Amino acid sequence: MSLERPDTTDDAALERTPDELEALLGDLVVDRDDHLNAPGFVIRPDTVQQTLSLLKEQAGYDHLSVVSAQEYENRYESIYHLKKYDDPTQEVSIIVPADKDNPVSESAEPVFRTADWHEREAYDLIGIQYDDHPDLRRILLPETWQGHPMAMDYDQDQPQIATLPAHANPLQEHHRDDESDTMFLNIGPHHPATHGVLHLKTVLDGEQVVDVESDIGYLHRCEEQMAQNGTYRHQIMPYPDRWDYISAGLLNEWAYARAAEDLAEIEVPEYAQIIRTMGAEMCRIAAHMLALATFALDVNGDFTATFMYAINDRERVQDLLEDLTGQRLMFNYFRLGGVVWDLPEPRDEFFSKTRDFLDQLPGSVEEYHNLITSNEIFQMRTIDTGILPPEVAKNYGATGPVARGSGVDYDLRRDDSYGYYDELDWDVVTEEGCDNFSRLLVRMGEVEESAKIIEQCIDLLEDWPEDERNIQSNVPRTLRPDDDTEIYRAVEGAKGELGIYIRADGTDKPARFKIRSPCFSNLQTLPEMANGEYIPDVIAALGSLDIVLGEVDR
C-alpha cells in the first residue's frame, strides 16, 4: 500500500495484490487456488455473503460477472468471478466448495442481485442448493425436469415423465384474489415483441404493470455441454456463432478465442488481430442495426419504414462479412491463433466496397436520427421510460449498451483491451439518461465509433507488406492445456460482456465450459425498468435491452 492513506472512495479503486486481498479477507480464506486471470480464494460455503460484501464494500469489487458451478469427483464448487466496473482487469475469483453428499452453499443474492439468476442456473444444471436464495427454482429447464443434467450422476436415459399436478399449465395461472383487481397476462412465449421465445409473466393493474417476471429457457440448447464435448482446436469454434445469432458471430467467436488462447498461451499475429478487430466491428454494426430496427418496430408499430431502412444497412455489412468469411450467419471464421483465411481477393475490391459502406453510413445514421430520435412522439415514448439507475445496473451485472446507457462507463475493448483496439483511435459512448432513449443513442453512437475503427483497420490492412500477412500462428494440432488450469476471459460482445470460463483437465476437451452471457444478466433488470410503467413501456424497455434468446438460454 502507498504511504498516504487514500480516502474510502479511492480505496475502492486501489489495486491490491493477491496477498493484500488475502490479508483483507483474513480468516475467511481457507485456501488459495489461483486462476490464470485472477487470484482465487477458497472460502467456506457459509461465508459467501460475508466475503463478497467485504470485497464489494472494502475493496471495490462491484461487478459479479458470473457464477460458474461445477462438480468434481469429491466436491461441488461455485466460483464467483468478481471484477471492478472501473477497472475490469482487477479480478478475483471466490471459490466455494460444497459437500458432495449435501451440496449446500450460501447464496450471494443479498450482496449482488445478479446472483439470483446465476445461482438458479447453477442449481438447475449442476444441482447445488443455495441457502438464503429468495427463489431457488429451475430457470432454463422445465420445472418438472428430473435430475441435474451437468451433474456427474445424471442419468440421461431417465424418462422425463412428470405427473399431472406437477405439469400444471403455467398459462392457467390467474393472479386473482378477492382484494385485488389486477390481471395476470402472459406476454409470450409467442408475441410479436419478445424478439424470440421469451415468456413474460405480467401482473397488470389496468394497463399498468405491477409485476413482471421473465420465464426463459425455451431456447436452451445445452451449448455449454456441447462445448465440453468438443476439442479445443477446432470443434468448439462453430458454437459461439449460435449464441448471439443476430450476426454478432465474430464477437462471440472472439470470446472463445480469447479464453482458449490465453489458456493455451497461443500468440496471435498482429495482422490477424487487425482482421479480427475489423470483422468484429462489422458484426457490431450489423447487430446494432438490428437492435435499432426492432426497437423501431416495437415503438412505431410494424410496417415502419425505419425497420426496413436499418435492415437495408445491415444487409450491406452482411455482404462485407460474407465476402470476408464466406458465410452470412454462422461465420466460423476465427481460429485459435488467428483467422481461417486472409481477406478476399481482389483485396482492392473489398477495400473499396468497405469504404463505400463507411462513406454512406453517416448519412444513414443521420436519417435514423431524423426519422426516430428527433421525432417528438418517439421522444415522448422513450425519454424517461424504462429507467435503470447506474447503481441498479451494476448490482444486476448489466454490461454493454444497457450499462453505458445508464452512464456506467464500462467497455472491455478499452478497459481490458484485446485485439488491436488500444492501438486505434475511438471513443466509448455513454449516455446519462438511464432510459430507453439513452440506450438507443448509445447503440447509434457505437455504430459510428465502429465505423471509425473499421476505417482505421482498413487503412492498416491496405498498407500491410505482402510478405508479412501472417493470418495464423503455429498452433499444435491437438491442444492439451495443463490439468487443473482455470481461466475466465471476456470480450465486449454486441450486447455486453461476453465471458467464457474454462477449466482444463489435461485432455483435449474442456472439463468445464461456462458461458457468461451479457443478455442473461441484462434481461434480469427488466422488472426494475418495467414495474409501474405501462405495457407499451415494457415492450419498449425489452426492446431497448436488445436481448437475443439464443444467448440468454444458450
Next chain:
Amino acid sequence: MGATSVQLFPEFIADTLGLPGVLGEVVAALIAAAVVGNIVLAFTGVAGPWAKRKITAAFTDRIAVDRVGPFGLLIIPASAVQLLAKELIIPEGVDRPSWDIAPVILPASALLGFAVIPMGQLGPINFHLADPEVGFALVFAFASIASISLVMAGYASNNKYSLLGGLRAVAQNLAYEIPLIVTAMSVVIFAGTLQMSGIVGAQTETLVTIAGFDIPAWYAFVNPFAFVLFLTANMAEIGRNPFDIPEAPTEIVGGYQTEYSSAYFVLFYLGEFVHIFLGGAILAVTFLGGASGPGPESIGFIWFVVKIWGFFLFTQWARAALPRVRIDQLIEIGWKGMLVLSFANLVLTAVIVGVIA
C-alpha cells in the same frame, strides 16, 4: 346551390328504369345502394390486398407483390380466395352471439355512412344516395357505431389482449369523437346547414383569385387550423398511426381482432378499410369541397375518388413514418389538448362568423 339541382342516385334510377310508385322507389333505392356499396367495397378490395402493400413497399424501399398478374394485381382475387378458404377458428368460451355480430357491425356502420355522402357526378349519374337535412349529424352517428363493434369483439373474445384492445378503443373513441364533432360544428357554422349538399355547395364559391387561379372556398383554406384538428382527430377516430393503439400488434397482438380468423377477420379488415375511406369521404366533404375540382361538374366523382385515395395514402404514410403514442398520452392529447383547441376553434369561428355576417 349546385348539387341539389341534380337528381339523387335512387331517383335517377327510378326515372331511367321507369319504376313507378313506392315499390319502385324502394327497388331503385336498393339498386342504388348496392351500386354505391360495391364501389366502396371495390376500393377496399384494391386497397387491402394490393394498394396497401404497394404503398408500404414504396415507403420502405421494397417491391411487394409483383408475381401474380400485371403489377401483382391478381393478388386481389388470390388473397380473397386464400382468406375465405381458411378455417374459421372459434376459441373456447367466446360469447357467441356478440362474437359473431361484432365483425358485421364494423363494415356495416362504415358503409351506412356512405348513404349521405355526396360523391359527385360521373356523366349523368350523381352518386349521392340520400340528402336528409341532418345528413352531417347522421354520418358521424353512423361512423361512431364502429366503436360498439370493437368493444363487443374485445369483450366477447374471452382473451385478455382483446379485452385490453376493446378498452383502449372505447377510451380512444371517447377522447377523439368529441373534438372531431366539435371541430365539424365550426364548419356547420360557416355553411349554416347540416345538409351535406349545402355544405359542399357552400365550398364551391371562389375564395380569392391569385394570378388568374381561382382558389375555391374549401374550408381547408378558409380555416386551416380546423382542418388540421379535424385531420388529427380523424386519424384517431379511424385508429390509424400514430393512434393505432387499439390494435398495436407489437403491444397487444392485434387487440380486439386477436381471436378472429378467416371470414370474420376479412370482415374486420374490410370494416377498417371502409372506415378509412369513410374518414376520407367525411374529410373531403367537410374541408376539401366534396366532389369539386377543375373541369366540368360531370367528372366530380373522379375528383372525389382522388381525394379519398389521397387520404388513404396519407394514412399509409403516417403508418410508415410515425411512432405510436402510448394510451395514457393519447388520452391526454385528446382531453387536454384537442378538446380545448376544438372548443376554442368553435367559439372563434362563431364570433368571426357572427361579426362578419
